[in-house]
Amino acid sequence: VYEYAARQQRTDIQLQTLPGISAFQAAAARLGAPIGHDFCCLSLSDLMTPWTTIEKRITAAAVGDFVTSLYNPRSQKRNWQLSRLREIFLAHRAPTTPVAIVRQVTRPEETIHLTTLAELDVTLVDMFCLVLIGNSQTYRFGEFLVTPRGYLARKPATGAEIQDESFRQIWAELQRTDLSAADQWAVVRCIHSTADFEYEQLYYAQNQPLEYWHDYLLGGGTVITDVTMVQAGITRAYREQHGVEVLCYLNDARVADLAEREGLTRSQAGMRLALAEHPTALFVVGNAPTALFELAEQVQAGRCQPAGIIAAPVGFVNVVEAKLKTKSLRGLPLVIIEGRKGGSSVAASIVNAAFTLQQAL
Amino acid sequence: VYEYAARQQRTDIQLQTLPGISAFQAAAARLGAPIGHDFCCLSLSDLMTPWTTIEKRITAAAVGDFVTSLYNPRSQKRNWQLSRLREIFLAHRAPTTPVAIVRQVTRPEETIHLTTLAELDVTLVDMFCLVLIGNSQTYRFGEFLVTPRGYLARKPATGAEIQDESFRQIWAELQRTDLSAADQWAVVRCIHSTADFEYEQLYYAQNQPLEYWHDYLLGGGTVITDVTMVQAGITRAYREQHGVEVLCYLNDARVADLAEREGLTRSQAGMRLALAEHPTALFVVGNAPTALFELAEQVQAGRCQPAGIIAAPVGFVNVVEAKLKTKSLRGLPLVIIEGRKGGSSVAASIVNAAFTLQQAL
Known part of the structure; x- marks a missing residue:
């Protein structure tokens, strides 16, 4: 809306934005505390963004060891991007890295599926899903994912x-x-x-x-x-x-x-x-x-x-x-x-x- | 002769080589003591040797600061090689570097012409000439060229x-x-x-x-x-x-x-x-x-x-x-x-x- 108004130079339209809870936050809340440290959100939709740009960001997220939430992870037509992401992540992260697929979050039909990077079955993912990948320190605790804030691996002091x-x-x-x-x-x-x-x-x-x-x-x-x-x-x-x-x-x-x-x-x-x-x-x-x-x-x-x-x-x-x-x-x-x-x-x-x-x- | 005999596998021919005084030694003796330190001999004839090989050696001689004796420096047909050598040397050596042109050495018509790299007139050189270029320490002393053995610039000791x-x-x-x-x-x-x-x-x-x-x-x-x-x-x-x-x-x-x-x-x-x-x-x-x-x-x-x-x-x-x-x-x-x-x-x-x-x- 802002972009459209700006393009038309329509300064006479009253615009207001209300803060909300994004799907990644809703999913994270359901999962426990996966976003306890640095994280990023990444859309895999290459409709408006060139894939080279997306792949550059995927690599950065993998190398940077960010907890990564994926939007638009997979659709019927867009069905190879998530596999490619998994490949890139596996080059930089452990196969045991926890992954969550949260479908229809907060809706009655909500489901949560916990797996790992190595075992991630991309066919379980569709446009109603948010995929969340942990960082190198994220661990599974029962049905929860926890990312410690790094205090456990404190810097050497003596x-x-x-x-x-x-x-x-x-x-x-x-x-x-x-x-x-x-x-x-x-x-x-x-x-x-x-x-x-x-x-x-x-x-x-x-x-x-x-x-x-x-x-x-x-x-x-x-x-x-x-x-x-x-x-x-x-x-x-x-x-x-x-x-x-x-x-x-x-x-x-x-x-x-x-x-x-x-x-x-x-x-x-x-x-x-x-x-x-x-x-x-x-x-x-x-x-x-x-x-x-x-x-x-x-x-x-x-x-x-x-x-x-x-x-x-x-x-x-x-x-x-x-x-x-x-x-x-x-x-x-x-x-x-x-x-x-x-x-x-x-x-x-x-x-x-x-x-x-x-x-x- | 050896090469020819070898090619024919003629082991029955008696071959003997007697050591002699080469033109560069005769010329050096006339010039005083130009070859008092490291030196090289270089033929500029590209009849049997590709020019790229010759130029590689010219550069090595210039960079290596060798006193350099030139055989086959210039003929009526081979008239650009010496100019090119001068150009390469000037990129690595001082313009004041002493150069001697010794013509018909040890023969009655022998002449000696002393000059410098900058002032070298290549048209004075023909197939009866041996050209000798000093190193960075060679100096002219009256009608002589002297290359000190490096003792003057001794290594720091204290x-x-x-x-x-x-x-x-x-x-x-x-x-x-x-x-x-x-x-x-x-x-x-x-x-x-x-x-x-x-x-x-x-x-x-x-x-x-x-x-x-x-x-x-x-x-x-x-x-x-x-x-x-x-x-x-x-x-x-x-x-x-x-x-x-x-x-x-x-x-x-x-x-x-x-x-x-x-x-x-x-x-x-x-x-x-x-x-x-x-x-x-x-x-x-x-x-x-x-x-x-x-x-x-x-x-x-x-x-x-x-x-x-x-x-x-x-x-x-x-x-x-x-x-x-x-x-x-x-x-x-x-x-x-x-x-x-x-x-x-x-x-x-x-x-x-x-x-x-x-x-x-």
Whole structure:
């Protein structure tokens, strides 16, 4: 009526709209509480609306996990649309999703039929029906449908819950099939510390490093880091629980002297001192390519036998070269973050993954 | 000959090859030391080789910055190829790149003509000529061409050189034009600590934060971090030089009590304590979204007036929400790393950028 009046520019006609109860509300009331959360209404009539538009909306409703009420679900002539909708929904929703067919709602001949998306028999539906599809949380309770308001699945709140939920999200997105569970766990922790999924592709491991380091650390082994930030990133509780000493030589009083005397960078001098005093430690490099070069050089020359190397320096100069040199070492447990990426958080993550390996298995 | 013999399967023919001096070597010797580094030889004859193959190689030689010796550079009939090569080279090399035309090399009628890529007159070239194009480092010295072996432009070796060269590479790749030089500098430091160029797009700033924090820190202001790793990432030398105290309450003895009593995460409790004791500090969050929520909540309620907030927690639960809440705060200097990315290294980088702002301007 409004549309017609507008088209005629008839401002002299008095128009008034009274609010009413729509069929979806009447049906929802009969069903209990199916519309307890976000929902949408969708007409399947393609008389005035192109089917491409309708299908776009069906997909949006399915993906958006809306409780969906269907108007004009099916008529004698319009008999394929509901089947197509069911197909689209099944691509995004569980087959067990509850569905209600409410016929002649509030009239004496009213009937209610409860079923599921998988078992929905479209031939039961005609123009007197309203079809209501639940969301992923809707459940059947006797003859009722209930959609909880989401409070049951509350957001993680404690530190441990947040971490667990984060790990779950990352695991779900992993792609590689060539990594062991232990290596996947290290990848999960790298991504957890960066929100950068590229780390899965950059991860390289040799000689079951995580398994080896798990035993090494739980046996109270020593860890050497190139910078204090990596040291700070290794979880204190793990260190204390297993009596693991994490040392960084960078600020050692002797380092500045050695660096100047031998023409080394400070990181390199720190690494050289550390290697002399702890030749069998686990070495973790999250920052300085020169430290990694020094380490690889000494291992290659057979002057030390570390419990392993975590090679994750980040940067733009000599970083790729230092990692490639490290990759050529044989016989020791090794994790390398290939390319330019890496950093203190990533390096520390891998140590933390080794401490907590039981979570992966 | 070998090819012919092979085709006939004539294994009974005795074949021997004697090494000789090729025209490019003879020409190079006459020119001094043009082939002191990587080089290639390229024939421009498309009699047996499709031109597309030749052009692919010309492009590779130009892009690869090879010293390039041309055989069959030009004949009466084959007269456009050299011009096309010049065009391709000029797209990748400087117009001043030295070029030599050596005609009838080692014969009595030998002539040498030195020119540049821009000034190369192709009509001077015929089938008796060898054309030699220098690389980007080749220079003319009297009547000689010299290509240094690269030792002059040695790789950065000291810590400071490596850092400067890294910064230079990152600056060169920046894309955004809407950031101030100070904000760009913060972006450079974020990318420097991650090798992740996405940080340029994720960076958001409000109220000239870097400029404000530069004065604040050089005046000996206090910094609060959510985790010890951010604390460790703020360069010690800067802190000591300017008497800046960087505090982290996470391991404070009172935090565990407060967290349990009030049902808070430890990070949140640490932030609450820090806010009570240092309500005007610069707050730096690199890890815990709950710490950032607490901070934003208290600022919104007007219970504290920090010198600013660096909001760069990383993760998968509540991280985006905490950043959006922080973004709605008005009136204080603010940097936010939007989305899920961030981390201790990134948070600390921004503080380090504020300390060293003079490098940006």
